[in-house]
Amino acid sequence: MEPISLDMPRRATPEAQLKRQLSWLGEHWAWTMRALVREGRAMTALDVGCGPGLVMELFSPFLNVKGLDIDPDMVSQVREKGMEAVQGDAQDLPFDDDSFDIVYCSFTLMWLPDQQRAVREMERVARQCVACLAEPDYGRRSCSPPEVARLDKGLIRSLRAEGADPFTGRKLDRLMRNAGLEVDLGTYDGKWTGARLKDEAEAEWNALSQAVKGFVDAETLARAGSAWDAALANDRLVLINPVYHAIGWKR
Ligand SMILES: C[S@@+](CC[C@H](N)C(=O)[O-])C[C@H]1O[C@@H](n2cnc3c(N)ncnc32)[C@H](O)[C@@H]1O
16 A cells, blocks of 8 residues: 555544543553553653644653654644654554554554554564554444434444544454454443533533534434433433453564
């Protein structure tokens, strides 16, 4: 495959959404990464698809992290925060073999046209391991009440229309094995109910209804909105959106 053009337009995930993701999963990510760091060694890491550098900030206290993103605005934002970043394509990493102790990504593979090529590239430039910290699988989403669940297909269609692979989570194990890595795979169940959901409900409904607009009819959306409000008021709204993670060890 030809390298993709570095100046082609693509959708950027809003920073507010990245911050929400970090607030759900950042604690797990920091725990995972700390466990990978060998005591007493200054270790280096590459964040592939680093975005504005939120995850890099989380790891900077204990890892020497460099970011890479295809979007020059993201690279500038990381640099403004005083961290190192380069513009580049995850599918064609501009680094020599074995350049970093750990190479990781979060919510990045799902946006790549050739995920396998990117994981092979991550394996190539890693010395110790590759960590895919989070890739969702919208095909395994399960919501209640049913009026809300009826938006799931629209959500999958909207992600596809934006160039994402909504089923990346289930592919993680195979992508890493094909790259020659020994894999530790897991999932976060992404289950939201009760008080936790109440705090997030408004932002989540805004993100969901915005995403499916144009991919479900207006009546389905309106019914889902009413059912959402009623279920939330009665503490019966349930959203389950599993997110896969995997560590791939070099042999
Ligand atoms: C959803 S954001 C995730 C950002 C960050 N990893 C996080 O979790 O906060 C995906 C990022 O991947 C970047 N990206 C998309 N295609 C890429 C490619 N081919 N090479 C490198 N980065 C890419 C986007 O510009 C975006 O910043």
